[in-house]
Amino acid sequence: MAQQERAIRTRRAVIEAAAQVFAEYGYAAATVSDILKVANVTKGALYFHFDSKEALARGIIEAQAQxxxxxxxxxxxxxxxxxxxxxxxxxxxxxxxxxxxxxxxxxxxxxxxxxxxxxxxxxxxxxxxxxxxxxxxxxxxxxxxxxxxxxxxxxxxxxxxxxxxxxxxxxxxxxxxxxxxxxxxxxxxxxxxxxxxxxxxxxxxxxxxxxxxxxxxxx
Amino acid sequence: MAQQERAIRTRRAVIEAAAQVFAEYGYAAATVSDILKVANVTKGALYFHFDSKEALARGIIEAQAQxxxxxxxxxxxxxxxxxxxxxxxxxxxxxxxxxxxxxxxxxxxxxxxxxxxxxxxxxxxxxxxxxxxxxxxxxxxxxxxxxxxxxxxxxxxxxxxxxxxxxxxxxxxxxxxxxxxxxxxxxxxxxxxxxxxxxxxxxxxxxxxxxxxxxxxxx
Structure with a gap:
């Protein structure tokens, strides 16, 4: 699997995990470590794509608008x-x-x-x-x-x-x-x-x- | 002021206080003692009209539907x-x-x-x-x-x-x-x-x- 494809898959896995966590706890109560647990990726991989909870929410919103x-x-x-x-x-x-x-x-x-x-x-x-x-x-x-x-x-x-x-x-x-x-x-x-x-x-x-x-x- | 009119006014004051508190804190976080403070009536007067937080919410909903x-x-x-x-x-x-x-x-x-x-x-x-x-x-x-x-x-x-x-x-x-x-x-x-x-x-x-x-x- 090429590096670019792997990056796309990781990004998608993180977005899906964040969606699940935001849906369950709401934005205010959700934490990045909850999302890490669900996504099953390393902290480094997550932060490579999204540097904060806000960035994760923005990623979901972009996916919705696209x-x-x-x-x-x-x-x-x-x-x-x-x-x-x-x-x-x-x-x-x-x-x-x-x-x-x-x-x-x-x-x-x-x-x-x-x-x-x-x-x-x-x-x-x-x-x-x-x-x-x-x-x-x-x-x-x-x-x-x-x-x-x-x-x-x-x-x-x-x-x-x-x-x-x-x-x-x-x-x-x-x-x-x-x-x-x-x-x-x-x-x-x-x-x-x-x-x-x-x-x-x-x-x-x-x-x-x-x-x-x-x-x-x-x- | 006749007793009946006083009761109607008290009931209305309690409903208005409950509305204010529910609007500010949301149903889950609101408490009857918050509502008591805002309504400026005795605990007895409040409980004469509404025996619980649920009853207060029902009172507001009835007012809305009427x-x-x-x-x-x-x-x-x-x-x-x-x-x-x-x-x-x-x-x-x-x-x-x-x-x-x-x-x-x-x-x-x-x-x-x-x-x-x-x-x-x-x-x-x-x-x-x-x-x-x-x-x-x-x-x-x-x-x-x-x-x-x-x-x-x-x-x-x-x-x-x-x-x-x-x-x-x-x-x-x-x-x-x-x-x-x-x-x-x-x-x-x-x-x-x-x-x-x-x-x-x-x-x-x-x-x-x-x-x-x-x-x-x-x-």
Whole structure:
């Protein structure tokens, strides 16, 4: 195994361990030594990648903000896909789940930031592009709608956590888009949108298949 | 001052003190003796009304769920008014704010409950009545939409807390309704709805004026 690949794996193991510890104890109570125990790497290896608890939280937040998605003919579908993919990943991927918890923690504003500003910027940009292409209604203001989606999505996620431990989140997020999109999309575009609860699972399966076909040029 | 009125005032003072303490320390860390100090009532008076910390939390949650609203010609306006009034009260009324925090706390499920089930029941009932009157579109399922509103509202409230300490909540909740109502209301009904950010303030002023004109028959 090449050194670069080993470094990527170590970094990922540390991020996953930190996600688990932050999710269990919360940011304030978690310690780097808790994370070391779970990650099963040396202290030196951990500190090579992340020099503090804040840096670990920032690493998780960056991973949350970096979900890549395939381009679609309808730009508005890409906007929807972002949320449906996260809804699929939240109950399955501890790093995404920890990222959501850390991003909404008021402590983060002082210590490590939040994925929300980057996610909202990207979301507003996609809406602005959809508007230029004539896909969305004229009165929609991209940033306002992007902030509303972020806030509502967060609430739906907390509600699903309380009601079902996140088991129904894909359904609830699909219901959210079903309620929002008729107000946002032109009718002809609305008819072409896929808002189904299993859309996120299909996007994830596609991304996995693509990754298998194109192995990274390392090793 | 009659005994009954004195009891009502004491109960209200205790509820307000508990709201302040729960908001500052959170449910888990708050103690009845903290609440006693803030309320400035005797231990006996407090325990006459509330026999435990759980009972105090339940008292706040009941107060949150009991916001009364004037009847409107359009039933759907009453549905919207519920949220716009709470948006107006959240930054101003510590009991409403503490109720919102307590209702979303996972600890509440074990210890004192949540206002959400009662609020969602009432909201679903109002939507069902609006549906019977032909005010809302046929595909809307009252309970599903009531749950979505509760979840989204909660997210908007947390977002507003993080962004502005709740200063912009009336605006953000108005934006939420502007995005949802075209999907819910019949076009002719939509045109008659008042979704303005200052609607909650106007409803509150009306309620205050009515209360002044009709003093309670005590004293």
């Amino acid at each position: 979900q890549a998605l395939p381009a679609q003919d309808v730009k508005l579908q890409e906007w929807v896909d972002q949320g449906l993919l996260i809804a699929h990943l939240l109950p399955r991927d501890p790093v995404i789940r920890a990222g959501a918890v850390l991003s909404s923690d008021p402590l983060g504003r002082e210590h490590y930031g939040s994925a929300w500003p980057a996610l909202i910027d990207r979301s507003a940009l996609a809406l602005a592009e959809a508007k230029e292409r004539g896909e969305i209604l004229g009165h929609i203001m991209p940033r306002q709608t992007a902030e509303l989606l972020a806030a509502s999505f967060h609430g739906v996620q907390l509600f699903s956590q309380l009601e079902s431990g996140m088991a129904d989140i894909e359904h609830r997020v699909s219901v959210l888009y079903e309620h929002l999109m008729p107000t946002i999309a032109l009718p002809a575009v609305l008819a072409r949108l896929d808002l189904a609860p299993d859309r996120g699972a299909r996007l994830y399966a596609q991304a996995e298949a693509t990754a298998t076909q194109q192995p990274a040029a390392v090793g | 916001q009364a609203l004037p009847a409107q010609d359009v039933k759907l306006q009453e549905w919207v008014d519920q949220g716009l009034l709470i948006a107006h009260l959240l930054p101003r009324d510590p009991v409403i704010r503490a109720g919102a925090v307590l209702s979303s706390d996972p600890l509440g499920r074990e210890h004192y409950g949540s206002a959400w089930p009662a609020l969602i029941d009432r909201s679903a009932l109002a939507l069902a009545e609006a549906k019977e009157r032909g005010e809302i579109l046929g595909h809307i399922m009252p309970r599903q939409t009531a749950e979505l509103l509760a979840a989204s509202f909660h997210g908007v409230q947390l977002f507003s807390q993080l962004e502005s300490g709740m200063a912009d909540i009336e605006h953000r909740v108005s934006v939420l309704y502007e995005h949802l109502m075209p999907t819910i209301a019949l076009p002719a009904v939509l045109a008659r709805l008042d979704l303005a950010p200052d609607r909650g303030a106007r409803l509150y002023a009306q309620a205050e004026a009515t209360a002044t004109q009709q003093p309670a028959a005590v004293g």
